[in-house]
Amino acid sequence: MAEHSVDDSAEAGPPIDVPAELTLDILRHSAAHLMASAVVELYPGAQYDVGPATDEGFFYNFRLPEHTHFVEDDLPRIESKMKELAKRRIPFEREVMSRDQARHLFSDLGQPFKVDIIDRMPDDVDSVGIYRTGNFVDLCRGPHVPHSGHLRALKLLRVAGVYWKGDESNEQLQRVYGTAFFDREQLDAFIAQREQARLRDHRRLGVELDLFSFPEEIGSGLALFHPKGGLVRKLMEDYSRQRHEEAGYEFVNSPHITKEDLFKTSGHLQWYADGMFPPMELDGGTRYYLKPMNCPFHILIYASRQRSYRELPLRMFEFGSVYRYEKSGVVHGLTRVRGMTQDDAHIFCSKAQMGDELRSLLQFVLDLLRDYGLSDFFLELQTKPEGKAFGTDEEWAEATDALRAAAVAMDLPLVLDEGGGTFYAPKISVQARDAIGRTWQLSTIQVDFMLPQRFDLHYIEADGTQARPIMIHRALFGSVERFFGILLEHYAGHFPLWLAPVQVEIVPVQDDAPEVLQYAAVLRDTLRAAGLRANVGDKPGARMQARIRDAVKQKVPYVVVVGRNDVERGDGVVNLRVTQTGAQEDVAVPELVQRMVREVAERSSG
RNA sequence: GCCCAAGUAGCUCAGAGGUAGAGCAACGCCUUGGUAAGGCGUAGGCCGUGGGUUCAAUUCCCACCUUGGGCUCCA
Structure with a gap:
């Protein structure tokens, strides 16, 4: 979800010694350096701001020379450059220097953001940490991985515009987001997890399940x-x-809607006007606001x-x-x-x-x-x-x-x-x-x-x-x-029974056999009489398998299949399929009703 | 509002300076199948909107609208 606000604490303090163990944060922070290093190589004159690790990965903020900027298509290029640098096992070399020395260094390198960070450090800081990775130099307290060979499971995610120091009134820099893991499997799991999140995106499910829409009109x-x-x-x-x-x-x-005076009294027009729609003005000049x-x-x-x-x-x-x-x-x-x-x-x-x-x-x-x-x-x-x-x-x-x-x-x-x-x-x-x-x-x-x-x-x-x-x-x-x-x-679209728009889909095996359709209709009415939302599809010519598939895709919690065999047997037992798991069982109708009514009453989550 | 990107059939997407295509969905006919897609066919598009460039624009340019990822803000 929301990223942290820009955190330059990794750069702002005195240097830290080599860590006892290599954490994911350290790995990612090193990956951020590697990315900045790649960017500086690919875009000479690029200025780099801050580049911390985040919950999800890392980012680095840049200002590119002469109004050039990143587009999404640049990411693969940067990523391959990073991989190339990683292969070379370039050491992360730590150096401690005086604050003044560092200021001159970054001033000479044409890195005003770093100079600014140094200037904003507390007065009692008189030495700072510098890390070199090949030709790339960054102000950084560390710690870092020993060399770039540790950075193999990498992926750049997106580019974004961000305000310098997170302040809307400041110039906008470009941020490149990426992530890094210890190994390829973890990275793949991360990518799979993102795919899972995409599949349960409510905007997508809203369309698929026909729940809501946002018409442009x-x-x-x-x-x-x-x-x-x-x-x-x-x-x-x-x-x-x-x-x-x-x-x-x-x-x-x-x-x-209401007249403006109400929101004057409440203070909304003083403090919240930015969040309000502009007023409509009536003939007499009275202004009304949407609340x-x-x-x-x-x-x-x-x-x-x-x-x-x-x-x-x-x-x-x-x-x-x-x-x-x-x-x-x-x-x-x-x-x-x-x-x-x-x-x-x-x-x-x-x-x-x-x-x-x-x-x-x-x-x-x-x-x-x-x-x-x-x-x-x-x-x-x-x-x-x-x-x-x-x-x-x-x-x-x-x-x-x-x-x-x-x-x-x-x-x-x-x-x-x-x-x-x-x-x-x-x-x-x-x-x-x-x-x-x-x-x-x-x-x-x-x-x-x-x-x-x-x-x-x-x-x-x-x-x-x-x-x-x-x-x-x-x-x-x-x-x-x-x-x-x-x-x-x-719920990933699988609403619990009490909230499911359709609770049971009844699927006739033979959809042209009057006695089967009759049987299905009676079952539907029995379920409805118990307050359950049961449906028999009316799509002509759809085969049983297709109807089951549709019900599964629509995430209807239960499917009941009824056919000629059930009619002939006449014992009131039907086959119940639990959609989410695919499990099937035979169950007598009164028991089915009882179970579902109870599940609704308990509001259980399946 | 700002940065970047995208808008082509209901959905997912392909396409190319010479007025458009696939799969699924829809519709029709055939099929009557016991647990996740039966077959054949038909129809469906002002290629987001408005300007511009051009003999010609859906394709190139500009603006706007909408959407996506972020920043900022928040339920």
Whole structure:
């Protein structure tokens, strides 16, 4: 997933001695040097910036001379040059020199990025490490492999434009990504793993399974859900509604557009305008905005009349459609869209209730996510974004502490994301690992002291005085679209029975024998009467084998084959095929119904 | 928004300065087959959109739209 921000720590410190063992990071960092070495040979005058190892491999940032730039087709050339250099077993030679000496060296070499790194080093650094690989010289604390012969399982992956030091206002450099492993087998496994990820890409599955599409006519980042996708989505939403109802939420609704004043009051126009679609202006000059969030609306519902302490906590839930103006380059399938539906709720409560409410809420979130088949979580605590938020540090600290306390009580790994909160509140993000180990940010829970102030919310305390409620903002799926995409990838399209758009495909062996078709129709109706989604294909002339294959490709969980033999035997036993494994067994219809109904009720993941 | 690349039939892709092709899907006919593709045939395309160059553009150039990989940002 997301790469680290540019990390030049490998270059910025004093040199490190030879390591006790050769780690993958060391190998990859050496591979980055080798790549830079190849690039400098192939593109004389190329300037190199930083080139660390990453989780997936390594990269190096370059500026090529005279407006030349890499294209994808250059990668094979660079890669062969690297292999050629690797064969020569060129030693990685370490040298320690004074800071001044190094500065002169890189200045003479015409490597301004290195000079800059040296200049930015802390004052107490007076000697630095240099590594030479043949003619290539890099500022580097190391360590490295002894010689380039260790670098044989290599692959360059892609080129990308990156901002120097990761800052949008800086010049853009070109980054070449690659990866390296100890041996060929590991590299092949990596390539196979990428292929697996490609096969379960939700954008691909969305087309194959006829779930959703992104027609150009609508616009970037706006999805259309087809009947099957719509059904899965409805099942997801129905269950969510049911659970929310049980957990004491009330259902509200709000419009998609609103006058600008509402977003002035909420602070969205001050802090979030970049993420909003431009306004539409009516005849009288009144400006309306599409809503990027639902909170101001729920706040107005709260404020619609006087509230008593007896009503708190007040929990308002809505599948709210919001629109966010995402930059054109970031839109991505269902996981990053411009129009989405949040399973959004706002809890209004007293400060005294906040702790309990947060703990039970977190438990509720995790329980619900588990029901959708995710079970491997960690939490992230995101704090005040300096300079991009209102409110005092004390208020933020109090809200953040409340969140931290609730998070700690969950006994899950907790990581800190300094400055990752929104403009009105710190938050906990629930991160989940999917079936192939990728992590996704799902739920967010925010403790908000700001908006109740800005909207001047209050309630009447037991003693008759006015008090200020606090707000908890929370979304479990995050957005329905995004969660749908994540589940689709998590399951690789094999939805668990309770979510599968078609649960059983009934395949007649002889599709022109009336008694067989009749038998299949009766079976279908029996299954449907039990609330199961059963289907008999109506494609004429399709042979049994082809129908089975289609059902498998459509990832229908079960296939039941019925034919003349079953009709003649008349014992109500049919053959069941578990699509994902190909396993077959004979089973009596009542038992089949019972089993499937139970599997649905348990929401088991197959 | 920025860097790089790509848009040809529903899908996956080939092609070439002289107005297009395959496989699968669709449709029709034949086949009635017991667990992952039966056979034959038919139809399907403003070659992303708009400009330009040219006798001629889907092919070359420009802009825009959409998509992909990144950066930045985020649910």
